Amino acid sequence: MLLDKRILVVVPARGGSKGVKLKNLHPLAGKPLLAHTGELVRRLAYVDRALVSTDHPEIARAARECGLDAPFMRPVELSGDLIGDTEVLQHALRETEEIDALRYDVVVMLQPTCPLRREEHVTAAVEKLIRGGWDSVWTVNRTDVKYHPLKQLVLNAEGALSLFAADGRRIIARQQLQPTYTRNGAAYAIRRACLLEQETTLGAHSTAIVLEEPMVSIDTLADFTAVERELTARR
Numbered sequence: 001m002l003l004d005k006r007i008l009v010v011v012p013a014r015g016g017s018k019g020v021k022l023k024n025l026h027p028l029a030g031k032p033l034l035a036h037t038g039e040l041v042r043r044l045a046y047v048d049r050a051l052v053s054t055d056h057p058e059i060a061r062a063a064r065e066c067g068l069d070a071p072f073m074r075p076v077e078l079s080g081d082l083i084g085d086t087e088v089l090q091h092a093l094r095e096t097e098e099i100d101a102l103r104y105d106v107v108v109m110l111q112p113t114c115p116l117r118r119e120e121h122v123t124a125a126v127e128k129l130i131r132g133g134w135d136s137v138w139t140v141n142r143t144d145v146k147y148h149p150l151k152q153l154v155l156n157a158e159g160a161l162s163l164f165a166a167d168g169r170r171i172i173a174r175q176q177l178q179p180t181y182t183r184n185g186a187a188y189a190i191r192r193a194c195l196l197e198q199e200t201t202l203g204a205h206s207t208a209i210v211l212e213e214p215m216v217s218i219d220t221l222a223d224f225t226a227v228e229r230e231l232t233a234r235r
Contacts, residue, residue: 002046003130008104009047010092011037011068013112014079015056019219024059024112028224029231031066034059036115038066043119046126047108049100053092055079071099085109085188085201093195106130107190109201113218114185115227124209125189135194135203139211140181145174181208184215 001007013034017023024034034052041050052063052070055078060070072095078087089107097103108126110117121139129137145151150171152164163169171177187209194203216227 001048002106002126005105005130006048006103007046007106007108007126008093008096009041009044009050009108009110010089011041011050011052011063011110011112012085012088012092013052013054013056013059013063014074015054015059016079016081018081020221020224022056022058023218024054025062026224028115028218029228032062033115033218033224034062034068034112035066037110037112037117038063038068040117040119040122041110042067044122046123049096049104051092051096053088071096086195086199089190089201090195090199093192103192105192107192107195109188109190111185111217114215115218116213116215116230117186121209121211122187122189125187128207128209129189129191132207134191134205134207135198136188136190136201136206138183138188138202138206138208139186139215140208141184141211141215143180143182145177148174148177148180150177181210184211185217186211186215 013024015022020026025032041047050068052068053074054060055074063070078091089109093107125137125139150165150168153161154164155161188201190201216223218224218227
């Protein structure tokens, strides 16, 4: 527990990744990608329960080997490409509460595709959620102004170029741009009521932890290479 709140960690890891086959089992620095998250969770002494939500038996086996439980298999209707985090976390929370016969106050989602996270990133999100009475807290990075939404362009089906947002026409200098932020997958801390009553991971009263160090969300083999270099440099 942390600050008298019962903490459930859910690691979503389905088997149907497209960019890299069975991405969550792909080796990174000598161990499966999933294992990096499992090892970090073991260092979070306040976590009451930590499990993987997966539809793949090999991922479930690997999860148990790295210290994450796999008490249920994710149903097929929650395993497609267009299934959102909210549905997956709602299912994991309800299943776990039924199995454990108790109620969790906070759900922490740790995506295995962000192995550069540190324990302090997760703890900061959970503490801010509880102490501040927020619905949810996400970790984010500030978006480079070159990629600000008001500076982006789109091509329509006929190839015509236009601004992504009409308000972009009034932007002359970067000083006019309000800072924007990108979720980085290091940690999402969400209250039970936010998930089950508001039915979202980004509640009406939500905030963020802004990380200065860059995070890499692994999607390709090139991402694996970049992250492995960073992990090696940390040693």
